[in-house]
Amino acid sequence: MADEMEEIIADFVAESEETLDRVDPLFVELEAKGEDQEILNKLFRSVHTVKGAAGFLGFQPIVQVAHGAETIMKKVRDGEIALSRPLIDAVLKSVDMLRLLLRHVRDKDRIEENTAPVLEQQQQALAAATARTPEAPSEPASGKRRDEPREPPPAPAAAKDAGPAEQRGGEQPTDKQEALQTLRVPVAKIDRVMDQAGEMVLVRNRLLSLADRLGKRYGNDHDVQGLVEAVSFLDLVATDIQFSVMTMRMQPLEKVFNKFPRQVRDLSAQLGKNVLLRISGEDTEVDKAVIELIGDPLVHLIRNSIDHGLEPPAERTARGKPEQGRISIHAEQRGNNIIIELSDDGRGIDLERVRRKAVEKGLVSAEEAGRMSDENVMGLIFLPGFSTAEIATDLSGRGVGMDVVKTNITKLNGSVDVSSRPGVGTTFSIRIPLTLAVIPTLMVRSGGSQFALPLAPVEETQMITRKDLSDIAGMEALLVRGRVYPYFRLSDAIALSRTGAGDSRYAVIVTLGDKRFCLGVDELLGQEEVVIKTVSGVNGTAAHVLGATITGDGRVVFIIDLASLAKMVMGMAVR
Amino acid sequence: MPDPKMKILVVDDFSTMRRIVKTVLKQLGFENIEEAEDGAQAFAKLQNNGFGFMVSDWNMPNMDGLDLLKKVRADAALKDLPILMVTAEAEKDKVITAIQAGVNNYIVKPFTAEVFKEKMDAIFEKLAKK
Numbered sequence: 001m002a003d004e005m006e007e008i009i010a011d012f013v014a015e016s017e018e019t020l021d022r023v024d025p026l027f028v029e030l031e032a033k034g035e036d037q038e039i040l041n042k043l044f045r046s047v048h049t050v051k052g053a054a055g056f057l058g059f060q061p062i063v064q065v066a067h068g069a070e071t072i073m074k075k076v077r078d079g080e081i082a083l084s085r086p087l088i089d090a091v092l093k094s095v096d097m098l099r100l101l102l103r104h105v106r107d108k109d110r111i112e113e114n115t116a117p118v119l120e121q122q123q124q125a126l127a128a129a130t131a132r133t134p135e136a137p138s139e140p141a142s143g144k145r146r147d148e149p150r151e152p153p154p155a156p157a158a159a160k161d162a163g164p165a166e167q168r169g170g171e172q173p174t175d176k177q178e179a180l181q182t183l184r185v186p187v188a189k190i191d192r193v194m195d196q197a198g199e200m201v202l203v204r205n206r207l208l209s210l211a212d213r214l215g216k217r218y219g220n221d222h223d224v225q226g227l228v229e230a231v232s233f234l235d236l237v238a239t240d241i242q243f244s245v246m247t248m249r250m251q252p253l254e255k256v257f258n259k260f261p262r263q264v265r266d267l268s269a270q271l272g273k274n275v276l277l278r279i280s281g282e283d284t285e286v287d288k289a290v291i292e293l294i295g296d297p298l299v300h301l302i303r304n305s306i307d308h309g310l311e312p313p314a315e316r317t318a319r320g321k322p323e324q325g326r327i328s329i330h331a332e333q334r335g336n337n338i339i340i341e342l343s344d345d346g347r348g349i350d351l352e353r354v355r356r357k358a359v360e361k362g363l364v365s366a367e368e369a370g371r372m373s374d375e376n377v378m379g380l381i382f383l384p385g386f387s388t389a390e391i392a393t394d395l396s397g398r399g400v401g402m403d404v405v406k407t408n409i410t411k412l413n414g415s416v417d418v419s420s421r422p423g424v425g426t427t428f429s430i431r432i433p434l435t436l437a438v439i440p441t442l443m444v445r446s447g448g449s450q451f452a453l454p455l456a457p458v459e460e461t462q463m464i465t466r467k468d469l470s471d472i473a474g475m476e477a478l479l480v481r482g483r484v485y486p487y488f489r490l491s492d493a494i495a496l497s498r499t500g501a502g503d504s505r506y507a508v509i510v511t512l513g514d515k516r517f518c519l520g521v522d523e524l525l526g527q528e529e530v531v532i533k534t535v536s537g538v539n540g541t542a543a544h545v546l547g548a549t550i551t552g553d554g555r556v557v558f559i560i561d562l563a564s565l566a567k568m569v570m571g572m573a574v575r
Numbered sequence: 576m577p578d579p580k581m582k583i584l585v586v587d588d589f590s591t592m593r594r595i596v597k598t599v600l601k602q603l604g605f606e607n608i609e610e611a612e613d614g615a616q617a618f619a620k621l622q623n624n625g626f627g628f629m630v631s632d633w634n635m636p637n638m639d640g641l642d643l644l645k646k647v648r649a650d651a652a653l654k655d656l657p658i659l660m661v662t663a664e665a666e667k668d669k670v671i672t673a674i675q676a677g678v679n680n681y682i683v684k685p686f687t688a689e690v691f692k693e694k695m696d697a698i699f700e701k702l703a704k705k
Binding site: 004007011012015016019044045048049050051052053055056506 | 588589590592593594595598634635636663684685686
């Protein structure tokens with residue numbers, strides 16, 4: 001029974017959070033459309049249901065805060081008061097508080113929030129609205145659907161987010177079963193299945209090669225033919241299973257995008273800008289890990305666009321642009337990648353200014369900056385310590401941000417590109433692989449063994465000879481276009497072997513956040529997409545190993561953890 | 576008291592609430608429970624499925640509890656289905672409407688298993704007298 005209760009509470013938190021996540025975008029929609037009965041009812045229902053369940057579970061603070069918000073929504077819905085800014089603010093604040101309270105429930109940290117200010121704000125907003133409303137509604141957009149019958153509450157006509165539920169009006173609902181055919185499954189369980197599927201793939205690979213050999217040797221044997229056939233069928237099934245499990249971890253980007261309308265609303269109000277946000281492709285599905293990591297970089301890019309990209313309304317009018325700035329976010333799946341594009345129609349990135357700034361900050365030499373292509377100059381904005389804002393504002397321009405954007409995306413094995421036209425706007429284009437279980441790698445050989453390096457942080461490769469290396473304070477270093485990078489042979493760095501120094505023929509230049517270094521390898525074998533398998537019994541961090549994979553020819557190859565390697569390498573360089 | 580094998584439909588758009596109601600029903604010894612997410616889905620499920628009792632929330636998308644109630648009462652095959660309506664206190668003033676529309680009883684959130692049992696017993700005792 002106690003377990004049952006725990007489960008119910010966990011479900012309650014998850015479901016309430018999902019419900020509240022839908023509230024923010026609804027408000028933004030409401031502000032655009034005016035008092036839309038359907039939206040008002042949805043808003044009412046959101047807080048109402050959370051309150052109802054919280055009551056059962058004895059979470060009184062949640063009940064109180066939700067009750068206040070619900071009262072406001074009910075009065076607005078029933079036309080008793082007109083919607084106003086203070087009311088919206090009070091409800092949004094309440095929703096924020098509810099989220100906080102839910103988090104405490106989930107974390108079981110027993111922290112008690114002071115809900116008094118929020119409850120107070122609700123009361124005041126309500127009192128002000130009630131005083132104002134007796135006769136004509138004061139908001140211009142209000143009164144739209146006042147004449148609709150008030151009781152019973154009008155059932156919203158086929159809500160567009162009603163999900164798989166049926167279309168209203170049809171007497172004979174068709175896909176009635178669908179909506180209930182979802183299960184909440186803990187991620188850990190799915191991950192276990194994923195692991196086991198990977199395990200099975202390894203066994204399959206082994207079987208494949210055995211069957212192949214047997215087939216060659218005893219090709220005429222009836223049983224061997226049967227075996228070869230069965231194994232090749234297993235091959236297909238195993239691949240399918242692995243793919244199916246991967247898709248189980250996928251969630252729509254909506255989960256992240258839904259937070260943006262509210263953020264854009266708050267930010268643009270704060271900065272005195274008028275912004276129209278357009279979101280499309282929010283139903284694109286990505287791995288859960290992507291959902292968790294992509295939010296921050298996107299928020300940062302949006303802030304940047306509002307703060308630096310979009311001009312103030314007066315300036316826009318003077319330039320003959322519509323007064324309202326536009327930011328659009330679009331997501332789609334292209335092949336094995338997810339593309340997220342974020343564009344604004346602001347002033348664009350001033351390349352000359354970027355060049356100047358980068359030189360000033362000592363990120364590149366003046367001569368280097370002059371020689372760089374426009375595309376490369378654009379890339380400078382992602383360097384740590386770069387910021388073009390003259391004065392650090394509250395929101396962006398602290399020079400920590402763009403590099404974080406890049407670092408987070410690199411963590412997801414993705415990449416980000418910028419294109420910009422002065423006066424027309426800027427577009428950031430983020431590319432992320434569909435699944436994190438398959439990553440593009442650079443296959444190399446070092447110290448006699450083959451390794452896979454995740455491709456995303458690899459900046460470039462170069463052929464080198466002994467004389468390209470110089471000795472700086474007892475450490476080896478490589479000079480690349482006038483810049484010095486710490487240099488290590490890969491096999492030395494992972495303490496694999498120490499067979500003489502400096503006989504590597506290639507340098508792989510790696511950039512990870514603010515860390516840059518070169519890895520010496522003997523041979524570049526080419527690019528390969530590999531499936532990561534976790535290796536048990538090996539301390540991944542200590543060994544600088546992300547996992548292992550099996551190459552097409554059946555060899556087990558370690559995938560190097562460049563981030564952990566970077567930490568170790570840079571630590572040594574500092575010492 | 577009704578047969579513990581009786582088939583019961585729990586209607587609520589919030590899955591946590593469905594779970595809570597189900598837990599209460601299980602405490603009372605009922606095991607044969609199905610769920611629906613809104614009135615429309617519930618009405619579809621009720622067709623020819625031999626349900627003996629329905630517990631429905633009021634405020635739901637697509638078709639709310641009141642509309643569902645009216646639809647059930649207007650349906651020749653379903654019109655006698657005992658229905659317990661779950662309401663919040665915000666909807667208390669509308670309970671009259673539900674009673675006029677033919678609900679057997681209502682219960683205000685949050686409730687305990689005991690109160691739920693009382694309401695259920697009241698419904699089935701009344702029916703037995705008829």
